[in-house]
Amino acid sequence: MVLQKIFRAVIMGPPGSGKGTVSGRIIKTFGLKHLSSGDILRANINAKTDLGLLLKSCIDQGQLVPDDVMSRLILSDLRAMDQSSWLLDGFPRTVSQAEALDAVYSLDTVINLDVPFQTIQQRLTSRWTHLPSGRVYNTDFNPPKVPGFDNMTGEPLVQRDDDTPHTVTLRLKAYETQTEPVLEFYRSKGVLETFSGTETNKIWPHIEAFLHRKLPSVNQKAA
């Protein structure tokens, strides 16, 4: 039996940089499990719990959810995937969250999508999301086969309440002040890999080649 090393990765980048889109390609090609903080938060909101109400008010104001709430939610989901290779998308977003993660797991790599802010605003206001799966579409870039409906399930797509121009501006500010310092945290640990560009289709081949080099021993579905 060949023992396969567990691979743990994080994908970072400003809102709209393509984290969800690239994560979809990574999990399809490399078979990692995907955990998206935004999807987890939206599932809680959908459940209409008290916690969900608090989360919705933070998200709709373009603010980050408090660190203790966020770290608790993510770390408890990660515990259930202890024996799997995973890709974390959207967490950590503050240095405090990065420290909470670092106390439990060491990361093999942190993929940083470096996409200019000017590119992002337009993308987010034309994003359509399938909330149950987190699959994203865009009226310009990857439109669904039937407008307004998910390709896989045929269920309706929605525009997120926080994808308005005003809230996107606030989210980009929060990214600059609270999330950019996390890049330095990982750079100093020697695990940060930055991919720059304005188009996912041009960035993706570089990420794919990098991951093929980085995880040769992990099950690669499309290899």
Ligand SMILES: Nc1nc2c(ncn2[C@@H]2O[C@H](COP(=O)(O)OP(=O)(O)O)[C@@H](O)[C@H]2O)c(=O)[nH]1
């Ligand atoms: N025009 C354009 N849209 C893109 C590109 N890559 C992703 N998108 C769209 O931009 C939006 C944001 O991408 P997403 O993966 O959700 O980014 P995230 O917020 O970082 O997770 C979605 O509507 C995507 O379909 C691209 O290269 N060009």
Ligand SMILES: Nc1ncnc2c1ncn2[C@@H]1O[C@H](COP(=O)(O)OP(=O)(O)O)[C@@H](O)[C@H]1O
């Ligand atoms: N790690 C996190 N810490 C705090 N808040 C978070 C975190 N992840 C997501 N959120 C909240 O959920 C919102 C949506 O996140 P997400 O779906 O990842 O959006 P995007 O991919 O467009 O940046 C964020 O603007 C923020 O309010």
